[in-house]
Amino acid sequence: MVSDKNDGPKSKVTMAYALELVEIEEQLAALERTNQRLQAMAERSSNNPDLERRRNEIIDKAAPLERRRQAIIAAEEAAAEVYVMHGETRSTPNLFSDIQPELGFLADIQSEVKKVEEDRSKKRERSKLLPARYTNQDFFVADILGYSLKDDHATMEAPVFSLKTQKDLTPWEWTSKDGTKHIEVSPSVKYGRATQHDKDILIFVTSQMTEALNRERPDTQSRAVRFTVHNYLVATNKPTGGVEYQRLERALDRLKGTTIKTDIKTGNKRVKEAFGILDSWAIIERSSSDERMIAVEITLSKWLYNAIHAHEVLTIHPDYFRLRKPLERRLYELARKHCGSKQSSWKIGLELLREKCGAQSHIRAFRNQVQEISNAHTLPEYHLIYEREADQVTFYVKNQQKLISSYLCR
Template identity: 30%
Template sequence: MSTPKEQLDLFVAIIGDVPLRDDREMMSAPMVSLAKRSPKRLEWEGPSGQSVLITASEETGGIATIYDFDIILWAISQINAGVERGQKPGPTITFRPYDLMKSIGHSTGGKNYKQFKAAIKRLQGTRIETTLRRRDKDRNEVFNLLADYTLEEDDQGRPLGAQMTLPRWIHRAVVEGREVLAISPLYFELTRGLDRFLYRLARRHAGNGIDNRDGWVFTFKDLHKRSGSPAPYGQFARDLRSAIKRDALPTYSLSEEVGANGPLVRMEWRRLLL
């Protein structure tokens, strides 16, 4: 039986449509793998000295992917919705896997539940070491993308209920720092990891077309590093040009420009033609 303190810390997931939110710091740095066959280690150093080191436990086979991260997006959105309703949700969410999977656009059959279990295991086994929220001082923080999780199943292995706990690093950003940004529900329809990465980066930096009227520009080389892509730069550049041509991002358009230090990508809020 849980203690009164533990009961207060539990947040029961809200059923139905919840506005989607993302962690703004996690939108512009590699925290997961873009490839479904993920490596066991990724490392990045940002232009202002920020650093991220991602490693995976031996049991998971690789670090969590950007598709696995859908679960974290759902959890962030749930906690944020609780805050906006005047609650003070703790980092532990009680939920039904069926509701979560449906909310992020996944099918809910037995095979899909097995994929969900593998994803949540990778998230818990992915360790992040970062200085992203250092606030102008040396501050190295270490956490797993999920602190822990519990899955309850019947005798046939079918899901009954679940709990998962977000790391304090993410929970504080949502509840205390309010460091979240709204994202389009069409994000879940993006099937390519690179498109998902580009959308999150554009949402973080290009904004809503008001603050940054000309959008935001990144070099191809910077995007290669930020993405954490294991592909050689030449292959990544070809994939990036394909993404620009594909023009699949909700809300944002991409265009290539010539830069002094190599090709650039401009990310702009889509302007409606009236």
């Protein structure tokens, strides 16, 4: 008759290795699924170094797991070689002394075995919720409905984007008035410098990721972001015709091609090397009828990603996307950044305002443009007043209650 006390140690150790083996195989399967997705993306988008780098990272992660898996299987096969002597069963001695589980199952094996035995003795209760199956994605999916629009502090302060509507090949350099912030922007030779309208993509993604962070979604840990083009066009108040898909593709090219070198920190971190506004972008899915892109994946720069995760963002008005002129959008950004949530007004000289806008026009032309915008009253949330004698501009909040409260507190 087989002795229970001789079977005990063997069954506990075997159970520990079985549990570890299951977890390793699940990790390998997840890595394989990710690798297959990346391979499919690489076939559709040739010569993409970022995809190749990510596939190599997956291979590097899988290698030690596969070695560990083979070691456990070999140990289990050795442990299965038992022999019977004088009516007793004994395991081959000390087979597992050279293999210690990395995942920590043997450290607390007694409590684990006890828990398993207790679970078996009870009727298993069915969870009221289905399990969360896909929590560790390699990309963030921008699919949230009902969120506030967000803009990052750094690009609201510094004039990163061109105000021109034609290709801008002019390198740009800006230093803050106090000399503490500096930025150099170099355009793509082929596509030109990213424009103020191109920034709509970043505002859309920043808004989505900020809301996802507030909801504690795990996929926000990735700098890779996927979204459908139709959702983006609707969210940014654009037509959904075929020409907009072409404009988006050109905008993505400019964002990737425009490089920045700056000492402005985001998330209390400084990115010391020059970097693209986007690290990369790729078309994930195309229409079968007309080849236009349906879904895209972009990889954010560390600079913008750090700002989003540090919540260095401000809520902007949805009517921002209704502003036609790049200068209108830039003036609204500056008013929103400097008035914030507490100030009711902000005053600035016209020449300094021209520098902060990043305008390349002559001061006389810029003065006329500002005067036209002041007369049109198109800016959401703010009135823009130009005082010709002082040659300065004042922004006032349109909220009368906030304006009155501010004056009473003086």
